[in-house]
Amino acid sequence: MHDHRVLGRELGLFDTDPLIGAGLPYWLPDGATVRHVLEEYIRGVERRAGYRHVYSPVLAKRELYEISGHWSHYSDDMFPPMELGGEQFVLRPSLCPHHALIFRSRAHSYRELPLRMAELGAMYRSELSGVLGGLTRVRAIQLNDAHIFCTVDQVAEEARAALELIRRAYDALGIRPARYRLSLPGPGGKYVADPDLWERSAALLTEVLDGAGGAYEAVEGEAAFYGPKIDVQIADGAGRESTLSTVQVDFHQPGQFGLGYIGADGAKHRPVMIHRSVIGSVERAVAHLVERHGGAFPGWLAPTQLVVLPVSDAELPQARGLVERCLARGLRAELSGPEHGTLGARVRAARLVPYQAVIGAREAAGDSVALRLRDGRRVGPLSAVELLDRIGALVGAYSTDLWDEGGAGDEKGDGLERAGGRR
Numbered sequence: 001m002h003d004h005r006v007l008g009r010e011l012g013l014f015d016t017d018p019l020i021g022a023g024l025p026y027w028l029p030d031g032a033t034v035r036h037v038l039e040e041y042i043r044g045v046e047r048r049a050g051y052r053h054v055y056s057p058v059l060a061k062r063e064l065y066e067i068s069g070h071w072s073h074y075s076d077d078m079f080p081p082m083e084l085g086g087e088q089f090v091l092r093p094s095l096c097p098h099h100a101l102i103f104r105s106r107a108h109s110y111r112e113l114p115l116r117m118a119e120l121g122a123m124y125r126s127e128l129s130g131v132l133g134g135l136t137r138v139r140a141i142q143l144n145d146a147h148i149f150c151t152v153d154q155v156a157e158e159a160r161a162a163l164e165l166i167r168r169a170y171d172a173l174g175i176r177p178a179r180y181r182l183s184l185p186g187p188g189g190k191y192v193a194d195p196d197l198w199e200r201s202a203a204l205l206t207e208v209l210d211g212a213g214g215a216y217e218a219v220e221g222e223a224a225f226y227g228p229k230i231d232v233q234i235a236d237g238a239g240r241e242s243t244l245s246t247v248q249v250d251f252h253q254p255g256q257f258g259l260g261y262i263g264a265d266g267a268k269h270r271p272v273m274i275h276r277s278v279i280g281s282v283e284r285a286v287a288h289l290v291e292r293h294g295g296a297f298p299g300w301l302a303p304t305q306l307v308v309l310p311v312s313d314a315e316l317p318q319a320r321g322l323v324e325r326c327l328a329r330g331l332r333a334e335l336s337g338p339e340h341g342t343l344g345a346r347v348r349a350a351r352l353v354p355y356q357a358v359i360g361a362r363e364a365a366g367d368s369v370a371l372r373l374r375d376g377r378r379v380g381p382l383s384a385v386e387l388l389d390r391i392g393a394l395v396g397a398y399s400t401d402l403w404d405e406g407g408a409g410d411e412k413g414d415g416l417e418r419a420g421g422r423r
Helices: 006-009 027-048 062-066 070-077 096-102 152-173 195-212 251-258 282-293 313-328 343-349 361-366 384-395
Strands: 059-061 082-084 087-091 115-124 140-150 179-184 216-220 229-236 241-250 272-277 306-310 331-334 355-359 366-374 379-384
Touching: 006 282, 027 115, 027 140, 027 282, 059 062, 059 384, 062 070, 062 087, 062 096, 062 251, 096 115, 096 140, 096 251, 096 272, 115 179, 140 282, 140 379, 152 195, 152 229, 152 241, 152 272, 179 195, 195 229, 195 241, 241 251, 241 282, 251 272, 306 313, 306 343, 313 331, 313 355, 313 361, 313 384, 355 361, 361 366, 366 384, 379 384
Parallel strands: 179 216, 306 331, 306 355
Antiparallel strands: 059 087, 082 087, 115 140, 140 272, 179 229, 229 241, 241 272, 355 366, 366 379
């Protein structure tokens, strides 16, 4: 069982410092690369699904969260207000009030709906020190958030589409949900009091889950304060569950902010607000990926995708040239030359890198490589052009497969032995 707190530091992904504070990790270059690639993947998925991206400030007046309901239902988890010029400002605990104001800033027609608004934005939670841990519980969160403003008739289809986005992202990331949960309100006063809206929201999400055909469990007490939600649960190696992705139906905040659109009848109507997160917080997603893959990330997500290993100094010019060609193709490649030890030692040091391209005398003469895959398979000889084309195709498809076995030159033999006859 991998612990992302230990492995993340060993691999140089992230770390903490007491002068920065608990629950506020910083990202090292390899971790920042994983985070950046993950964020860009999500943005691309969202763009292709019709989302438009926005930016919004990380703080706002306390009044904004009083209107949204966060202050009365959630203030214990928010940082204290800051006094600025006689007004109180608060670090945001959520992005949805900002997106509601962005929607309200322009007039909208029913022809524009559904309007899908997305942001990878920072938010802040005043977590107690005792519950903080690694990347799974932090105080500064980068959230993959989106809000869909739609008609009541569009809610079920939009929620189904959001679940499909989540499924596709999990396939690309090589993770699997532990279960689906319909999170409903429970006893207590942490929820907005409007039984009719809760009943309508829960019925719509139940319809979506029933239509999806998979098993799910209804659980009381796990809803957001403004509405029920579908939670996609993941589990770590010890079986501990946490929520990674959500789909929520919200009739409450559109009313609080007076949101509206002009319908086909020329009258003003209230939209429904669907809150949707494909990978939840980037921090929690990376923590789960580290533990799930043990640092051996899918090829498209790996910090270094290809390491080039010249057998001797004589092959260094060809090795450097291959690295430059990789970089020009958008692949993340590094050179590991003889100054770093024997070929075997360098192969072991790069054990988590998906692709290891060995260049010996024969390969240097023919502009080819002997390729070793992370799982121990050897492929080759391959021309440099074919190598880049095939790795580029797998990376571009966000595939979890290391290699397409149907290509030419694939075999189970020992490519390292062909690399100049030396290991």
